[in-house]
Amino acid sequence: MAVRDRRETVLRVIIEEYITTAVPVASNAIVAKHGLRVSPATIRNDTAYLEQEGYVVRPHRSAGSVPTDRAYRYYVESIEGDVELPYVEQYLLHRMFQDAQEELEQWLKTVAGFLADLVHNLVVITSPKAVRCRFKHLDLVALQDFVSLLVVILYEAKIRRQVLSFNRKVSQDELTKMANRLTSIYEGMTGTEILARQEGLSSEERQISQCLAETIAAEDKLEFGEPYLEGLRLLLSQPEFTGGPGMLQILELLEGEDWLRSIFSQEFGRGGVRVVIGEENPEPALQDLSLITGRYGVPDKASGIVGVIGPKRMDYVKAISSLNCLTALLSNSVAEYI
Amino acid sequence: MAVRDRRETVLRVIIEEYITTAVPVASNAIVAKHGLRVSPATIRNDTAYLEQEGYVVRPHRSAGSVPTDRAYRYYVESIEGDVELPYVEQYLLHRMFQDAQEELEQWLKTVAGFLADLVHNLVVITSPKAVRCRFKHLDLVALQDFVSLLVVILYEAKIRRQVLSFNRKVSQDELTKMANRLTSIYEGMTGTEILARQEGLSSEERQISQCLAETIAAEDKLEFGEPYLEGLRLLLSQPEFTGGPGMLQILELLEGEDWLRSIFSQEFGRGGVRVVIGEENPEPALQDLSLITGRYGVPDKASGIVGVIGPKRMDYVKAISSLNCLTALLSNSVAEYI
DNA sequence: ATTTAGCACTCTTCCCTTTTGACTGCTAAT
DNA sequence: ATTAGCAGTCAAAAGGGAAGAGTGCTAAAT
Known part of the structure; x- marks a missing residue:
């Protein structure tokens, strides 16, 4: 086996051994583990080389090898692609x-x-999380005379809720009507599209769609x-x-x-x-x-x-x-x- | 000061000191801390008594006192009632x-x-969490032809959602109608009340109210x-x-x-x-x-x-x-x- | 009957040394 | 390029005071 190859093997064995044991890996452990047909002394030469190249460090002068970040990086690159879960x-x-x-x-x-x-x-x-949330459905539920709950349903069955206060008493009937109207207008739209489509709305409806757009915008802004x-x-x-x-x-x-x-x-x-x-x-x-x-x-x-x-x-x-x-x-x- | 009183004071000082330092409390620390006009030797007699009564233990023969569960219990009972946040x-x-x-x-x-x-x-x-959830409002949103999302709003603005599959294609229009109808029938009811009130409903509506009752029952069953x-x-x-x-x-x-x-x-x-x-x-x-x-x-x-x-x-x-x-x-x- | 001073005793903690065992580094031979 | 052999290195374990903190006990004082 070429020296270069063996050194890679040694490094791999060190990494894998350290991964399972969390203990610095000794040269004879490497021989024992992988059954390489060389002596520990040879391995020591190899690990000396690996240390010089920055792939392993040792806690002290007479300790086994532990992999560096660089070694892990090498290891990860080398396995990438051909890994399959059992x-x-x-x-x-x-x-x-x-x-x-x-x-x-x-x-x-x-x-x-x-x-x-x-x-x-x-x-x-x-x-x-959707990159750009789209509105699917909304619902308004009266909580108190002036206060109601806006329930926003987005695509992917995501639900957000928001409390709204109106300037006047609004009945549940009225709320339901507005909800249906706004749902049919806005269904499928994004936040910005909703903001751009405000004409012909009553003052309350405008307030709702305002809040709706904010909710969607807030959702869009979330990274995760x-x-x-x-x-x-x-x-x-x-x-x-x-x-x-x-x-x-x-x-x-x-x-x-x-x-x-x-x-x-x-x-x-x-x-x-x-x-x-x-x-x-x-x-x-x-x-x-x-x-x-x-x-x-x-x-x-x-x-x-x-x-x-x-x-x-x-x-x-x-x-x-x-x-x-x-x-x-x-x-x-x-x-x-x- | 009576002996009995002093012993209680000593115990209290031990507990409070141990609470802040996490270190066994020595007899002279007790004197120093509370400014009692007695010598450490007296305190030692007291702690010996407290140890005998099971209020303190010591890690070893020549260590300070640490409170037992019993001491903490005594302490808690003694403060209960007259504690006020700064x-x-x-x-x-x-x-x-x-x-x-x-x-x-x-x-x-x-x-x-x-x-x-x-x-x-x-x-x-x-x-x-409500002991007995009451239904406030529901909403149905078409997801796919046969599948729709049931959104249940309970009192206290709590929202639950559930996916429903029908045996036939149901349009959003139809869903909205059913949602409104069921909302007006069931508003304010508990789970069992909903189950008891099924007459006059279509097969789909019955399915929905079934699911609704289950959702509420599941919510009721939660302890927290x-x-x-x-x-x-x-x-x-x-x-x-x-x-x-x-x-x-x-x-x-x-x-x-x-x-x-x-x-x-x-x-x-x-x-x-x-x-x-x-x-x-x-x-x-x-x-x-x-x-x-x-x-x-x-x-x-x-x-x-x-x-x-x-x-x-x-x-x-x-x-x-x-x-x-x-x-x-x-x-x-x-x-x-x- | 309490309280106290004094002193011996106990036990932990800290620090130092020694020992052991595990490994490596190096050198000289292969 | 590899290896055997051996000296060298280091950490961890084990041992041993010494110091310090704190108590227990006893005998005297209040």
């Missing part, structure tokens, strides 16, 4: 999609929990759908978190204002899965972690995000392959819905 | 309630976060509203959690199936605030913690729960007084809404 797990995921999808929220939570157990890490899924988070316990029970301050950093991030943005700040590539390793991430609290994100949905229509958050030492193969499989399945579901 | 904080809370309450969910989250920061612990608030959880980072950054397995226990509990029930399993007393200390709690994962819960709302109408979860060593005075204040304010809000 059949059993593919099957389970498919099964999951055949089962009732009654309540989207509950369903996404379940999926997130399942994935979290699969990859043994924290999983975030955001509900699908509702996030569902599962598997925090799995992430935080990883050995790298016991004792250190890293855990609190994560908790603080997760309870912070818009953590979704700081996590998913990176642009997405093609349709595929993105991997952000350690310090590649601009967010300091995440620089000891890796992030694997995929987008599902129909491009330029509606989409959501699925992300796995784990230590840099994570099972990239499993995470990437599950995400590939899951985003495909979710995309199908969304496509059907639209 | 004016500044009362003011802040009141302010919070004057500010816009646009979106209930967002609002409760904010309140929970505020309270969490106040008591430096984990806070759970559940949204108010939607939970909002804030301050996990505050709880887990308490010194008792660094390193130990306690943290993971909590995370597991919180990600478990129906943790709300296991937390709030205890019956509530009068309208007041309940305190469950350590092993008083049947749930093993919570036996190192204390739980302070209050119910807000209008009895037999609609109510929700506010809970503070912290180490046994927590600021009971602040927690109880904030909860008293908060539940009163929330109850007012709910009363207005009904």
Whole structure:
């Protein structure tokens, strides 16, 4: 075997071994593990080279090798493309999609929990969000004399509600009439289209359509759908978190204002899965972690995000392959819905 | 001062000192802190007595005192009744309630976060839930030829949605008519009342009202509203959690199936605030913690729960007084809404 | 009957040293 | 290019005071 090849093998073994054990990998462990027909001394020469090239570091002068960000990056690039989820797990995921999808929220939570157990890490899924919301239906319900509830139904069965105060007492009858009228006028329109189509409306109707447009605009402005988070316990029970301050950093991030943005700040590539390793991430609290994100949905229509958050030492193969499989399945579901 | 009185004072000082420092309390610290005109030796006699009575334990033979569950229980009983939140904080809370309450969910989250920061612990608030939901309004929106979305609006502006499949193609016009008809028939009714009032309905209408009743029944069956959880980072950054397995226990509990029930399993007393200390709690994962819960709302109408979860060593005075204040304010809000 | 001073005793914590075992780095031979 | 062998390095574990904090007990004082 050529030296170059063996060195790559050694690096791969180091990475995979470290991923499963979380312990610096010794040269004889490498020989024992992969059954290479060379002596540990040879491996040591190789790891020395790998260290020089920045693929591994060691905690101290006489310790085994631990992979650097660069090594993980190399590893991820090398596996990308030819990763497939084991059949059993593919099957389970498919099964999951055949089962009732009654309540989207509950369903996404379940999926997130399942994935979290699969990859043994924290999983975030955001509900699908339309790029440009279109109005489908509205409804007005009298709450008190001057106050009523505006219920807006958007395509994809998304519901928003808003309380409206009128200047005069408006009966439920009147409200129903206005709701029907406005629904028939605006059905299928976007927020801006609604604003552009105001002629011939009564003062109250104008107020309603104003509020409607605002609601839709607010919805459009959101970058993400509702996030569902599962598997925090799995992430935080990883050995790298016991004792250190890293855990609190994560908790603080997760309870912070818009953590979704700081996590998913990176642009997405093609349709595929993105991997952000350690310090590649601009967010300091995440620089000891890796992030694997995929987008599902129909491009330029509606989409959501699925992300796995784990230590840099994570099972990239499993995470990437599950995400590939899951985003495909979710995309199908969304496509059907639209 | 009588001996009995002094011993109570000593116990109180031990508890309060331990609450703030999390360190076993030494006899001379007690003298220094409270300025009692006796020597440490006297205090030692007192703590020996308290230990015998089961109010304090010590980590080892020559360590200071730490309060037992029993001590905390005594302490809580002794303060109950005459705790008032400092004016500044009362003011802040009141302010919070004057500010816009646009979106209930967002609002409760904010309140929970505020309270969490106040008591430096984990806070759970559940949204108010009616004991017996009453129907207010429904709406039907065509999704596909045979499929439509049933939107149910309950009193308290609560919205539920459900997908319905008919046996034939139903137009939006028809749907609207049915929605109006059913709304006018059922407005104000409970689930069982709706089921009892089926005569004169078309087959589709019966199907809808069936589904409506189920939705309401499902809502009635829920024990709690939607939970909002804030301050996990505050709880887990308490010194008792660094390193130990306690943290993971909590995370597991919180990600478990129906943790709300296991937390709030205890019956509530009068309208007041309940305190469950350590092993008083049947749930093993919570036996190192204390739980302070209050119910807000209008009895037999609609109510929700506010809970503070912290180490046994927590600021009971602040927690109880904030909860008293908060539940009163929330109850007012709910009363207005009904 | 309480309270107190004094002192011996206990136990943790901190720091230092030693030992052990796991690995590597290097060198010289293959 | 590879390997055996061995010296060197380092972390983690184990041991051993020494210091410090704090109590328990006893005998005397109030």
